[in-house]
Amino acid sequence: xxxxxxxxxxxxxxxxxxxxxxxxxxxLELAGRFDVxxxxxxxxxxxxxxxxxxxxxTLANVLHCVEQGVHVVVGTTGWTDESLNQVRAALAVHxxxxxLIAPNFAIGAVLTMRFAAQAARFYESxxxxxxxxxxxxxxxxxxxxxxxxxxxxxxxxxxxxPAPDATASGLEGARGAQVDGVPVxxxxxxxxxxxxxxxFGSPGETLTLRHDSYDRASFMPGVLxxxxxxxxxPGLTVGLEEILDL
Ligand SMILES: NC(=O)C1=CN([C@@H]2O[C@H](COP(=O)(O)OP(=O)(O)OC[C@H]3O[C@@H](n4cnc5c(N)ncnc54)[C@H](O)[C@@H]3O)[C@@H](O)[C@H]2O)C=CC1
Ligand SMILES: O=C(O)C1=N[C@H](C(=O)O)C[C@H](O)C1
Numbered sequence: 001x002x003x004x005x006x007x008x009x010x011x012x013x014x015x016x017x018x019x020x021x022x023x024x025x026x027x028l029e030l031a032g033r034f035d036v037x038x039x040x041x042x043x044x045x046x047x048x049x050x051x052x053x054x055x056x057x058t059l060a061n062v063l064h065c066v067e068q069g070v071h072v073v074v075g076t077t078g079w080t081d082e083s084l085n086q087v088r089a090a091l092a093v094h095x096x097x098x099x100l101i102a103p104n105f106a107i108g109a110v111l112t113m114r115f116a117a118q119a120a121r122f123y124e125s126x127x128x129x130x131x132x133x134x135x136x137x138x139x140x141x142x143x144x145x146x147x148x149x150x151x152x153x154x155x156x157x158x159x160x161x162p163a164p165d166a167t168a169s170g171l172e173g174a175r176g177a178q179v180d181g182v183p184v185x186x187x188x189x190x191x192x193x194x195x196x197x198x199x200f201g202s203p204g205e206t207l208t209l210r211h212d213s214y215d216r217a218s219f220m221p222g223v224l225x226x227x228x229x230x231x232x233x234p235g236l237t238v239g240l241e242e243i244l245d246l
Contacts, residue, residue: 004031005227006046006070008061011035013135013216014052014075021220022050028227043070048227052076055138059083066090066097073226074101075219077142079238088236098230102240103142105222109196110240112211113143116198117150119207121158123200126151127176131187131195139186143196145179146239151198152180193218 005022009015010033022028032044036053040061043049048071051061055078063086065072079101087099104110120126128151130144163182167175176185194213199206213219222240229243237243 002027002029003048003227003231004029004044004046006030006032006034006043006049008034008040008043008049008051008065009053009076012052014219015050017216017220018050018052018223021224022227025224028224040064040068042068046070048073048230050075050223050227054078059086062087062099062101063090066094066099069094069097071098071230072100073223073230074099075103075105075223077103077138079142084236084238091235096234098233098235098237100226100230100233100237100240100243102222102226102238103146104194105219105226105240106194106211106213107222107240107244108211108218109143109194109213110222110244110246112196112198112209113147113150114241114246115209116147117154119198119200119209120151120154121160123202123207124160125163125199125201126155126182127199128179128182128184129187129197129199130184131189131192131197133192133194134188134190136188139188140177140179140184141186141194141196143194144184144186147196147198148179148182148184151182155181 007015007018022030031046049065051074058076128144130141176183196211198209
């Protein structure tokens, strides 16, 4: 069966890449391209919409798709418990619709998050560093926030005390942003695409996990797996790991 796919944020870096991936997939057909100012309407009679826009627009776009009975795969960052609950409430009224929201569709990034959660309880210290292209409008990245949350959750479950840090003075921001007690540092550098390092330390050893997306092509297998998977997953799914059965 051919799935009809609409792309929201079609003029953006990710939107353009998704259109190319959909057009190259034998089992998918492009139903429509939508960007800022366009009326989403019935989304070109799509089965699935793929949404890569901006944090301030994504919730309204997703709610529109759900109301139209169109499944959605969402890569846009900036989701909060409150906005996720609004999606859950909309899905309760449209129980056959599936919404997949994932902070990162690159397989290696999903694995890095999983490995970081596994390693978290064994180390005293942890720091997350994310590195991106300078056109990115949000910081820290959605992936880094999710990584820090997963690490914090695993440390809490294992009763790991707060990481040691004697810093008593210095410039504001020098120790990064605190996400659930985990320091997260954001680098913006021309030439980069999307990268993350997770540093763990204990007496006498460190462990570094690093993932690099050198090209937005790296996100496409995950996005297409999401498109094919979401049609059989009614309700809200957060994270590609659910689709990959990790
Ligand atoms: N989950 C993942 O694997 C990935 C997520 N991202 C996230 O995806 C989002 C988009 O990233 P990029 O494509 O690099 O940004 P971009 O700035 O290149 O593209 C965003 C597009 O959305 C459009 N847009 C803005 N408001 C809109 C609205 N109300 N309705 C429809 N379109 C609207 C803009 O005009 C623009 O064309 C960001 O939040 C980014 O962090 C990016 C890469 C991978
Ligand atoms: O804006 C980007 O480029 C990316 N955004 C996502 C994020 O904030 O985590 C995913 C990936 O890092 C690329």
